[in-house]
Amino acid sequence: MANIPTEPIGSIPRPLPLLSAIERSGPEDPALGPMYAEAVKDTLARFEATGSPVVTDGEQRKYHNFWTYSVHGLPNTAPDGFAIPFSAGHVRRMPRLTGGPFRYRRYADAYLEVAQRYTDRPLKQAVISPSALSLMYPAAGIPGYSRDQFIADLLAEHEEEMRRCLDQGAFKVQVDFTEARLAMKIDPSGQLLTSFVDLNNLALSRFSPEDRQRIGIHTCPGGDRDSTHSADVDYAELLPILFELKAGNFYIAMAGEPDRARVLKIVRRYLKDDQRVFVGVVSPIDPHVDSAEEVRDRVLEAAEYVPVGQLGTTDDCGYSPFSDDTSTTRETAFAKIRARVEGTALASARFAS
Ligand SMILES: [Zn+2]
Secondary structure: OOOOOEEOOOOOOOOHHHHHHHHHHOOOOHHHHHHHHHHHHHHHHHHHHOOOOOEOOOOOOOOOEOOOOOOOOOOOEEOOOOEEEOOOOOEEEOOEEOOOOOOOOOOOHHHHHHHHOOOOOOEEEEEEOHHHHHOOOOOOOEOOEOHHHHHHHHHHHHHHHHHHHHHOOOOEEEEEOOHHHHHHHHOOOOHHHHHHHHHHHHHHOOOOHHHHOOEEEEEOOOOEOOEOOOOOOOHHHHHHHHOOOOOOEEEEOOOOOOOHHHHHHHHHHHOOOOOEEEEEEEOOOOOOOOOHHHHHHHHHHHHOOOOHHHEEEEEOOOOOOEOOOOOOOHHHHHHHHHHHHHHHHHHHHOOOO
């Protein structure tokens, strides 16, 4: 039987008591340590119970979100940076860098090291892309700290984080590149997206072909409070250049697409021989809990276009990329993950040799 691999994206909604405690005393109060540990432990136990062959810590300690966890709390930032408007009407803002040098405050391998204490399953670790963090540098520049210096520091910090995660034994390291589709919305000429891909390729070029088989890229139209930031941008604008990234794996939101066949044809055309595409088969922002049969049919649909040896499945996005997003319950998230795992197995069985 062909084994179609299946992997999560990353985040799982945080337990509500943890969110309340963070609201009361701030995310870094040492007294919250046992609550964070319990959240990670419970997340991994529930992940295992779904049968998921690859698990994550649910990003329980990524505060505030998947985008800024590495820089949250840096003294040389101000809160009025890049704004992401979502279709639900709200805006998420990123920090703005106010002075050099640029350094991460924390690396994601610290999360991985904790998660490994609670599971023997292969663990995926997601990290933020250099292109997302590049938006921290203000358009007006910073006196005495040029954009070129910033980019050099940014690439060094990203490389350090990636190597730490690989060395720590991550089964996959996933670079979150949610701003790819958004880039086409901000700049329809495609120049911004091209500059993002070039920057991320500068980073990926520092890794060996073997490393790159453990490195993946996630792209999606965003997912926060059951809404998106760039679903109106046509994948046809994005996917051809996306597969130019020097990574072995691509995790692409697909379940929420209105015309999947059209997108899958584009994937087939641009996917390279040494790349695997994990297509999203459940949508975290859709409250409907999919049946395993619904998922199976989406996998079989994808297999009509993508060679089964280069196909995998995933969730369209994390279940709460922003830590305070409570629009999905933990129960719903794991029910959808279970459907993904079971539906992918049903589809794999169709390819029995
Ligand atoms: Zn996503």
